[in-house]
Every structure is written in C-alpha cells, then in structure tokens.
Amino acid sequence: MTPWVDVCSVDDLQPDSGVCALVDNLQVAIFYMPRESAVYALNNYDPIGKANVLSRGLIGDINGQPVVASPLYKQHFNLQTGVCLEDEAVTIPAYAIRIHNDRVEVNTRIMTADIAMDTTSSR
Amino acid sequence: MTVKQTLVVIGNGMVGQNFLTNLTASPIKDAFHIVTFCEESRPAYDRVHLSEFFAGKTAQELSLVEPGFFEQHDITIHIGDKASTIDRDAQTVTSAKGIVIHYDKLVLATGSYPFVPPVPGHDRPNCLVYRTIEDLEAMQSAAQSGKIGVVVGGGLLGLEAAKALKDLGLETHVVEFAPRLMAVQLDEAGGAMLRRKIEALGVTVHTGKNTSLITDGADCVNKMCFADGEELETDLILFSAGIRPRDDIARDCGLEVGARGGIVIDNQCRTSDKRIYAIGECALWNGMIYGLVAPGYAMARTVVADLAGGHPAASFTGADMSTKLKLMGVDVASIGDAHAKTQGAMVYTYQNGASEVYKRLVVSQDKKLLLGAVLVGDASGYGTLLQYCLNGIDLPENPDALILPARSDESVGLGPDALPMSAQICSCYDVTKDAVCQAIEAGCTTIGALKAQTKAATGCGGCAPLLKSVMNSELAKQGFTVNTDICEHFAYTRQDLYNLIMVEEIKTFDALLEKHGKGRGCDICKPAVGSILASYWNDYILKTEHLGLQDTNDTFLANMQKDGTYSVVPRITGGEISPDMLIALGQVGKKYKLYTKITGGQRVDLFGARVDQLPHIWKELIAAGFESGHAYGKSLRTVKSCVGSTWCRYGVDDSVGLAIELENRYKGLRSPHKIKFAVSGCTRECAEAQGKDVGVIATESGWNLYVCGNGGMKPRHADLFATSLDKATLIKYIDRFLSFYVRTADRLQRTSVWMENMEGGLDYLKSVIIEDKLGLCGQLELQMQHVIDTYQCEWKATIEDESKLKRFRHFINSDQADDNVVFVEERGQIRPADETERKHFTMVEVA
Numbered sequence: 001m002t003p004w005v006d007v008c009s010v011d012d013l014q015p016d017s018g019v020c021a022l023v024d025n026l027q028v029a030i031f032y033m034p035r036e037s038a039v040y041a042l043n044n045y046d047p048i049g050k051a052n053v054l055s056r057g058l059i060g061d062i063n064g065q066p067v068v069a070s071p072l073y074k075q076h077f078n079l080q081t082g083v084c085l086e087d088e089a090v091t092i093p094a095y096a097i098r099i100h101n102d103r104v105e106v107n108t109r110i111m112t113a114d115i116a117m118d119t120t121s122s123r
Numbered sequence: 124m125t126v127k128q129t130l131v132v133i134g135n136g137m138v139g140q141n142f143l144t145n146l147t148a149s150p151i152k153d154a155f156h157i158v159t160f161c162e163e164s165r166p167a168y169d170r171v172h173l174s175e176f177f178a179g180k181t182a183q184e185l186s187l188v189e190p191g192f193f194e195q196h197d198i199t200i201h202i203g204d205k206a207s208t209i210d211r212d213a214q215t216v217t218s219a220k221g222i223v224i225h226y227d228k229l230v231l232a233t234g235s236y237p238f239v240p241p242v243p244g245h246d247r248p249n250c251l252v253y254r255t256i257e258d259l260e261a262m263q264s265a266a267q268s269g270k271i272g273v274v275v276g277g278g279l280l281g282l283e284a285a286k287a288l289k290d291l292g293l294e295t296h297v298v299e300f301a302p303r304l305m306a307v308q309l310d311e312a313g314g315a316m317l318r319r320k321i322e323a324l325g326v327t328v329h330t331g332k333n334t335s336l337i338t339d340g341a342d343c344v345n346k347m348c349f350a351d352g353e354e355l356e357t358d359l360i361l362f363s364a365g366i367r368p369r370d371d372i373a374r375d376c377g378l379e380v381g382a383r384g385g386i387v388i389d390n391q392c393r394t395s396d397k398r399i400y401a402i403g404e405c406a407l408w409n410g411m412i413y414g415l416v417a418p419g420y421a422m423a424r425t426v427v428a429d430l431a432g433g434h435p436a437a438s439f440t441g442a443d444m445s446t447k448l449k450l451m452g453v454d455v456a457s458i459g460d461a462h463a464k465t466q467g468a469m470v471y472t473y474q475n476g477a478s479e480v481y482k483r484l485v486v487s488q489d490k491k492l493l494l495g496a497v498l499v500g501d502a503s504g505y506g507t508l509l510q511y512c513l514n515g516i517d518l519p520e521n522p523d524a525l526i527l528p529a530r531s532d533e534s535v536g537l538g539p540d541a542l543p544m545s546a547q548i549c550s551c552y553d554v555t556k557d558a559v560c561q562a563i564e565a566g567c568t569t570i571g572a573l574k575a576q577t578k579a580a581t582g583c584g585g586c587a588p589l590l591k592s593v594m595n596s597e598l599a600k601q602g603f604t605v606n607t608d609i610c611e612h613f614a615y616t617r618q619d620l621y622n623l624i625m626v627e628e629i630k631t632f633d634a635l636l637e638k639h640g641k642g643r644g645c646d647i648c649k650p651a652v653g654s655i656l657a658s659y660w661n662d663y664i665l666k667t668e669h670l671g672l673q674d675t676n677d678t679f680l681a682n683m684q685k686d687g688t689y690s691v692v693p694r695i696t697g698g699e700i701s702p703d704m705l706i707a708l709g710q711v712g713k714k715y716k717l718y719t720k721i722t723g724g725q726r727v728d729l730f731g732a733r734v735d736q737l738p739h740i741w742k743e744l745i746a747a748g749f750e751s752g753h754a755y756g757k758s759l760r761t762v763k764s765c766v767g768s769t770w771c772r773y774g775v776d777d778s779v780g781l782a783i784e785l786e787n788r789y790k791g792l793r794s795p796h797k798i799k800f801a802v803s804g805c806t807r808e809c810a811e812a813q814g815k816d817v818g819v820i821a822t823e824s825g826w827n828l829y830v831c832g833n834g835g836m837k838p839r840h841a842d843l844f845a846t847s848l849d850k851a852t853l854i855k856y857i858d859r860f861l862s863f864y865v866r867t868a869d870r871l872q873r874t875s876v877w878m879e880n881m882e883g884g885l886d887y888l889k890s891v892i893i894e895d896k897l898g899l900c901g902q903l904e905l906q907m908q909h910v911i912d913t914y915q916c917e918w919k920a921t922i923e924d925e926s927k928l929k930r931f932r933h934f935i936n937s938d939q940a941d942d943n944v945v946f947v948e949e950r951g952q953i954r955p956a957d958e959t960e961r962k963h964f965t966m967v968e969v970a
Contacts, residue, residue, distance in 0.1 A: 008935050016671030017678070019935040027934075027941070033643065035633075045943070050958075051687035052933075052943050056675040060645035062611070069646035071675035071683055076646075 004098070004105040013039070013104065018068065020044050020055035023106045028095060029055035030104065031068060031079055038066070040079035041097035041106050046070045047090055054092070128227035130155040130430075131216050133206040133372065138403030138419035139232035140167030140187050145427045147196040155430075157198045158224050160216070162205040163255060166193075171416055174283050176259050177290040179827050179846045181806065185256070209376040211396055228398055230426060231373060231386060235366035235404035235414070240275070244337030249344050250360045253284040262359065266291040269358025271343055273297075275334065276363035277304040282450045284363045285326055289451070296327045296355065298347070300364070303330055308446065308457035312474060313497045316481040320453045320500065329355070366414050368405045381407040390438035391429045392422050400426045408439060417550050418442030424553070443513060443550065447498075447505045454502035459495035459512045460485050468494055471523040475500075482526035484508075491517055496526075506589040514546050539593040548593060549579035549586045556593060563597045570594065571879045591882070609870065610647040613640045617795065617870045621655050630660060631668045650674050651870040654757055657793035658865045659906075661913040663920055664793075665927055676755035679931070680917055681737055686944055686955040689737060690730040691717070692754035693744050694790065697764045697782030697802075698725025707747035715740055718952045724761030724799065726752060731953050733940055735932045741918045750916040753791060757871075759798045762786040763811070767804030767821070776821030778804035781850070785819075788854070791914045792861065792907075795868040795877075799833070813841045816874040817857055822846070826853045830860060830888070831878040839875040842885050845893060855904065859892045862903035 007021045013032035021028045027044035044052045049072030057068040059079070066079040076085040082094035096107040130146075132139055143159065146152055161167075168185040176185065193200045205219045209229070217223050237252035239245050249265045252258055266272065272288035274281045277299030288295045297304070303314030304321070318328050333350035340346035343356040368385040379387040379395035385407025392400045392408075403419035404412060413419065421442050428437030447456035463470050467488035474481050478500070485495035493511040498504065504525060511518060511525075519525070544557040554577045562576045570591055574580055580587040607616045613636075615623070620635070629635045632652050636644060644652075653672030657664055664673055665680075676682050681689035693708065700708075708727055712719045715736055717729040732740055754760060764782035768774030782802040792798070801812035802819045812818025818829035818841050825847035832841025845856060868877040881887055890896040921927050933941045945961050946953040 012929075012935050014670065014930065015667060019930070020933060022934045022937040022939060030935075036643075049685070051685065052941050053675070053683070053687040056678065056683070056687075058646040058649055058674065059643075059671070060612075060649060061643040062645055064642075066643070067645070072685070072687075074646065 003109055004100075004107045007104045007106050010099055010102050010104060016059065018055035018057065018059065020052070021106065023095075024108045026108050027052050028106055028108065029068070030097065030106070031055075031059050031066075033059070033066070037099075039097050039099060039104065040066065041095040042068065042077060042079065042082055043093040043095075045092065046072055046075075047092060048075055048084075048087075049073055127156045128154060129225060130157050130228045130230070131206075131224055131226040132157065132159040132230045132232060133216065134232035134234055134403075134405075135159050135161035135163075135167050135200065135202075136232060136234045136403070137167055137170055137187060137416050138234070138423055139230075141420045142230060142232060142402060142423035142426060143192075143196075143198065145423055146430070147192075147198075149427050149431060151427075151431045152196070155228070157196070158226075159198060159200050160204055160206040160218060161200055161202045163257070164203050165256065166200065166202065168256065170254065173253070173256075173259065174287040174290070175843075176256065177263075177287050179822075179843050182256050184840070206372060209372060209399075211376050211378075211399075214398065226398070228430065229400070231394070231399065231401040231405055232403050232423075233369040233372060233405040235368050235412075237362055238365045238367050239362045240334065240364055242334050242337055244345075245362070247337055247345055247360075249358060250337065250362070252362050253280065253287070259287070262287065262361065263291065265359045266293055269344065270294055271296070271357045272359040272361065273347065273355065273357040274361045274363055276365065277301070277328065277330065278307060278363070278365065279305060279446070279448070279450075280366075281363035282321070284361050285321075286451045288359070288361065289324075289326065293359065294327075295325070296329060296357065297321070298329045298332045298334065298349075298355070300333055301330065304328065305455065305457075308461055309455070309497055309499070310462060310483060312472065313481050313483060313499045316474070316479060316499045317450075317453065317455060320479055321451060324451050324453075326451070366404060366412075368407065368412055370405055373399075373401065373405075381410065385412050388422075388439075390425075390440060392426050392439055393429070400429075402426055409441060411441070413442055413444070415442075415444060415446065417553075418444075420551075421553065443509075445509055445512070445550075447502050454498065454500060456496070456498040456502040456505045458497075458505070458509055459493070461495045461497045463495065465494050471526060473523070473526045475528075484522055484526055486518060486522050490522055493518055493522070493525075506586060510542055510546055510589075514543055516541060539589070539596040542593070548590055549577070549581075552578040552581065554579040559590065559593050560597055563594060564601070568594075568598060569880065571876055574879070587884070588882075609651060610645055612636065612642045612644050612648050615639065617651055617655070618867050620652060621659070621866055624652075624655055624659055630656065630662075632656070632672050633668070644672075646674075647870070650677075650757075653677070654793045654795065654870075658910070661791075661793075661910050663915065664917065665921060679734060679737060680741075680751060680755055680921060681732065682755050684730060684955070687941060688730070688944055688955070689732045689734065690728050690754075691732055691737070691740055691744075692722065692726055692728050692752040693749035694752040694786070695726040696786040696790075697762055697779050699764075699779055699783060704748060708744075708749070711740055711743050711747075714743075716953060718954060722754075722761075725763050726761060728754070731946060731955075733933065733944065735938075735940065738922050738928050738931050742922050745916070745919055745922065751791075751918040753917075756793060757796050758791060758793050759786070759789045759800070762800040762802060763815070764802045765804050765807075765809035767802075771804060773807060774804035774821070775806075775823060776804055776826070778802040778810065778819075778821060781819065781826075782810075785817075785854075785857070788911060789857075789861065791917075792865070792910050794861070794865050796871050796873045798861070798864075798874070814838065815841060817860070819853065825849055828853055828856060831874040831885075833873050833875050837875075842878075844885070844889065856892055858907040859900050859903040860888075862906045863888075863891060863899070866903075866906075 005023050015034045018029050018031045029042050029044040031040045044054050046054050053071050057071045059068045067076040069076050082092040084090035098105050167187040206216050207219045208217045215223050215225050237254050251261050272293035273296045274285045275298050277297050285295050285297050304317050335350045336348040338346050340356040343358045345357050347355045370380050370386045373386040374380050386401040388401050388406045388408050394401050402422035422439050425439040445458040463485040468485050471484040480500035483497040496508045542556050546556045548554050567573045567576045580590045608614045649672040712729050718731050720728050722728050762782040762785045764778045767778030768776050798816045800817045801810040801815045803810040803812045804821050813829050814832045814834050820827045827846045828844045829841035830844045833839050945956040947956045947960050
C-alpha cells in the first residue's frame, strides 16, 4: 500500500512560491508553478543555513533546472533531486508529490530521484 | 639590530605629506624615525581645491591626511611650529618654539609664498593673499562688510581666487599686468577668448594695468591707482601675482640657491648638501621652479626611491607642465610648447566665435610631432592631444583634423591601442597604461575597481574618459564580452527592464517574461523586476501576482534571522518617539518575549518573532499608532537626525522637523538598494549626514545637500551637491535625485557606486538634477509624486486582508510551531541557541 498523505487543497498553495507542510513529522516544503502545472516537495531544512526555511525561498530555473534559492545564504537546490547547485556534495531529501482531485498529496517514503514525476494521474 | 636613522621633513603641505605617504608605503619606512614640522595650525590640506571652501567644503574635508596617519606610522609631527634654522655641521634643525632635532636625512618641503608686488599701500587693511585656510577665513570676514573685490593677477591661481570672490557675493574685478589672461599658458587669441567668457560670467577684467598706489577709498576701504591714471575703488584686494619659493631657511644655512630664488637640486632632488633634499615649489631644478602639484609629487617619489638606495630610475628629469582645468565653468587647457617657441614650429588655429571655442596646435616642422596645444571653451581633446605630445606618437596626415569639429563619422581620436605601455594615463598619481592593464588582468573590470586599485582618475579626474577607453579596449582584447544582462532570463540590464516596463506599461512579471524573457525567472531577476514594478506602479507588493517575486523579507514584511525567525522594526520617523509610544513598543516586546535592540538608524529592532506571531505583533503595533518601517525592503530606511535648533545650543535649524517630513515623504519608495538619509541641524554634523545616500546639513544661509555617501563595507564620504537651499528647492532636488537613481541604477547598486560609474560623475548628476540637461526633471518629479500619493502601510493592508494572513503560519496543515527554533537567555533577554545548546535542550525535553 502506498502511503500518500493528503496535505492540503491546490488553492492553499502559493502560485510561483512555496509553503511548508507537516507530513509524517517531517517538515516538507512544497513549491507550485501553476503555468507548468508543476509541484515539487523538498525537506524544509536548509543544511547550510541550518534552519527550516526553504519553503520561503524564491523559485525559478537555472540552466533549465527548476530550483529554489535558500533565503538565508542564497544557494540553489534542484527541486527534483534536492542537489545543491553550488556544492554537489550537499543534497536534501526530495519527496514524491502529486495533485489528485485538486488535493495535494505527498509520499515521504519515496524519493523523487527514484521514481518518475507524476503530478496529474490518479493511481 | 640596526639603529634607526632620523629623517626630518620641514613642511607639511601637499608635497611634504605626499612624501610621507610614499615613504610610509615603501619597504624602507622602518629604517627611519620620522619627524615633521608643520608651520600651519593644521596638517596638509588640498590647496588645489581651496576655492571649494567657499562652496561649503570644510577644512576637515580638504584635509589630505587620513585620520590616525601620524600615530599609525609613528611620525612625530610638530603642528604650529615652524622650523627656523638648520645647523648643517651639527646636523640639527631648531624650531621657532626652541625644539632641536638631530637629523641624518633632511627633506625641505617648505613650498612657496604668494608674491605681493611692492606697491605702496600693499599692506593696507583688507589687502590679502590666497594660499592658506586662514587666508580664506580673512577673505570671508573682509567680504562680509564689503561689496567689491579685486584680484591682482590674471593667472591660473588668480582666476581661481576670482571665483572665490564671486562665490562670496562680491562684485569681482581681475587686474592683470600682462596684456592678457593666463599669459604663461595661453597665446593672445586664446587669452582673448577666455576674457570674453569670464566677462560674460560677470567678472570685470582689466589687462595691461600696472598698480602704482593703494590708498584710502571714498566709497570703499581701498582705492587702487594705476600707472595710466585710472582708478578703481574696492573693499578687498587679493594678491595672486605668482609664487616665490620659500628658500630662506636654506639660504641661511648656506645651501646653494638660484639667483632668483629656489633651492638648487640635482636629478635626485639633492641640494648642495647631500644629506639634504628639497622637493616641491621651494626647489629649483635646471633653472626651473614647478608651481604645480604633480611635479612636486614626482620629486617626492624620487626622494623615496633615492633613500631606498639609489635605484637608477630614481631621478627627476623635469615634468610636463600641461594643465587642464575648469575656471569659473570655462574649460581651459594648455599642453607643452603652447607659445610655439620651438625652432621651426608650425601652428594650426581653429576659432569659433559663435560657440566661443578656441583651439591651437603647435607641431614640428615636418608636421610629424605635436609640440603643444591651447584649448579654450572645449577641452575635450585634451587627453588625446596630451598623449600625442608626451609619447611622440606620429600625427595623422592632416593634424588640423585633431582640432576641427568632426564633420563626418570619420574618427580622429587616438584609440587607446595606439598608446605605448609606458604612456602615463593619470598624471596626478603617475599611473601608466601598463599599470592599468595589469590591474585589469588582476580582475579589476569596472571603473570603480580600477580607481580603487590604481588610484587613476581619483585626483583631478581629467583622465577618467581615457581610463575608461583603455579599460574597454583591454577587456575586449582579453576576450571579455562585457555582459550586462541581468541574468539568463532577460538579455537586458535593470535600466533596460525599467524602460520596457515604463514604455510598454507592463504591470506583471509574467507579462514581462512572456514578451521579453525566457524560462521561469530566478532569484536575481524576480526581485529586481518586483522592485521596478513597485517603484513605478507602487502596487501592494503581496498581491498574488507579485508575491512570488519578493525576497523572503518582503514576503513576510520582516527581516529573517539566522534561525528562521524574524525581526520587526516599526517606523520611528526622524528617531523622534513619545514616552507613550516607547512604552507601547516595550509592552509588545515583553508580551511576545522579543529580544530588543536599538538600531544605528535611531529606531528599535524586536527580534525572535515566529512567522505566525508577526500579524499579532503588528495588530498591536498599528493599534498603538506605529506603521511599517520597511527595514525588510530595498527602500528608504531611516532619516536620522540630531536634536537640532529646538533644543541644541548650537542648532541652526530644525533638523528633527525636516527629518520627519523627509521620512514621511519618501517612506515606502522601492529602490535598487536600501537608501539612508540624515539631517544635521548645524555643521557639527551630529547626525553623520555626510555618510548617507542623502545628507542635509543646516547652515545660516539654508540647507546644504550632500549625496551618494554610505557607511558599511566600503564607506564613502558624500559629495556636496548644492548649498544654501530653501526647503522647497531641497525637496525638489531630492525628488529628482531619487527618481533618477531608481530609474537608472543597477540592481543592488548603492547611490555611491551608481554615481562613481556614471560617465561624468558628480558634474553630470548636477547637470541632470539641477540644470535639467536631459529635460527629465518634470517626469522625475511626477514619478515621485505618484509614489507619495499612493503610499500605504504594507502591514496595515496585510492585517486588514484575511486572505493574506493565511500565509503567516509555519505549516499549511498544522498549527504547530517550528521545533528547530530554540532560545536561551543571555543578559536578561533571549537569543537563538547554538548547536550544542540545542542538542542539550532536546535531550532535556525528551527526558
């Protein structure tokens, strides 16, 4: 059984920005790009700034990769893989996320690096 | 262990100080114990820019000595004590106050004194000279009771002095013995053109006048009688008829001096006693006294090199006397052999009576080399001509093309590539093209960085255009394409984006991206565009379409701290706060257990607020009468003020009142970077206005406006922009200044760097803001008025809109707080726990 956790409605997300959700006792930063119908989920903890702040970072793309910039010291993290662009040795957990019947669901046991992104289907 | 030698320097003028600066920067500084005598009551100051004293510069600002310089380098300076005799056998210097110092090496930098013609009556009241700050103060007090002032001498310094008299509000005359102005530098036609231009500015010029007597006037203090029988009544007479070397101390101890004065020196600047050097205007080299500062500096460098062990290059072999300056707003330049005295020299002349421009080229007989030039009214060709002359570069086939107005797109300017590496770019600091190129290679790729590294263009600034063209050409050669795109999403500069938004009336980031960009944007272009949209349209920044553009501080209208909590700074205009408001602030701080600290901008910062607490804190603050302080934004921060004339014994005007008015006027203005103001109620400057982007200082005659200063990592002293302003004019100038900055600066560029990178710098800025050179001022004022009219407190707007408050919680799906935020107590207040404390805390909690 797949432990997808219902988090909130799509309307609760901030377009082109992030929010933070508590899922299985983990802080999960959720980012939403409505024009691409894309949602991303990363752990909210910034390992460089050592604080739970990533959901409050600016998002965008760099060389085609979707990224969030840490609001503390401005390093960029790939929204799909969690890899830090400035220092590849630093990676933060990235989680599976999907939109199902206008609800946002996160699965913290699946890292997106291992599975294909699925933001529309309703498996 | 080596014993230090004693080096005595007599004179702490511009050249004496330059010598000390060079010496202390050289490896041999530790070999000497340095003692210097300074006859004046203050150490070295900038005599070249002396007339700026009347435009509002203080003695402090004219100083050439970095604070703490003498202490830092362990130099003993005897201020207000003149060295009066030298005993060469005992190797001692004795001062007027009786101090006796033994020397191993002695440097004479005694300078010169103004020549006063021995006219009967030359020592009457209000007959003054123009050399020291004390002289200026005497002029100032003489001018207070007088109406008319005369300068005797129509040379370079005389015309500078005439400007000073005009600035003092006197009816000004210049009396010159020679048949023309600036007889040393200009030929007859050039002198005549200069005369017309100076007279058009309201100064009466009398040439060919020989003063025979000064006596009692009927209407004025003095009357000058001339050899031709004419008379001129005047209150103040200023002698500026040339300089004479101060060589008496050398003469008295038997050093060789010239027949007409001057201490004789050789190529190493040594006098007839090898232990004694002479530099600057007191020195006579090859029969010549150099009355300019650059040759004096060259001599100072020579002596330092000679002391270091006689490096073969350490010799002074004459100096170029070319000059370019602005006399009362008129450009004048003279290069090399301006009078065509060289055998066989040929002359080209261009004269334009309509636009009052005069140019003259002196070339060698074979028309291959430029020997000299004179420029009046338009000195823009100075840099190029000087390089031709100094470097012996072959002239183009038709040399006159160099002074004729460009009629086609055919370029006659000398490209920077044509200059040899040894070419001197900056004569004030002796910076060669080679040094500039090395600095560029080492990573200085902006004019600002080059100036800081090489000092080029930081003296008179005349070489700035040349420096820029050398830089651009070198960067191009090194394969740099100077990419000014803001980021990968927009192939435009911030200024381009501003113009696009303005011209095409674009109101959202998405619309701009769709039309002019690519990709999804990033943390560079989004806040930049967010700021431009906010400056131009002044929409509420948390509108859904703008929210994703803002930096985190702006999105939560507070300043994020290292642990993810926020600090809150309510506006306290001008730093004025009533006890009741202060109590209200204290109560909020206490209730939410916030760490409280006074900021440098005269307000209170409350730290440690969780994101969910922010709206509650602000509801209470707004109820108490506070509004947002915009400490989170790139916007106007504070207008600091001293208490001003309301309370202070020395206050000249109400600085607090003006500060509050200015802060209320510009609060909320979004800009490329933060903006700080200050207003001081008198020239004691307790508000430190000269370290701010906009600084205002009260004087007896109105407000003085300073711009483009800042503190921080690279402090910059502000520049005096305009003086004696009434309040309406002051505000008009600040409106225009800020609008122009917002419109044209780069992202995250403070006003200081903005101005330093502007071609033409301060003068250009003045021409745009004061003289409306671009015809933009009306627009700039309207733009500011729009921002003022549409101001709203962002916090008030936010707490009144329930839908906006939804974001102010840590989790979208839970009311829990961030468990990573842990405080400990220190000095009776909270602070974030460090990592060890955090571990300990968690353990305790689990147990």
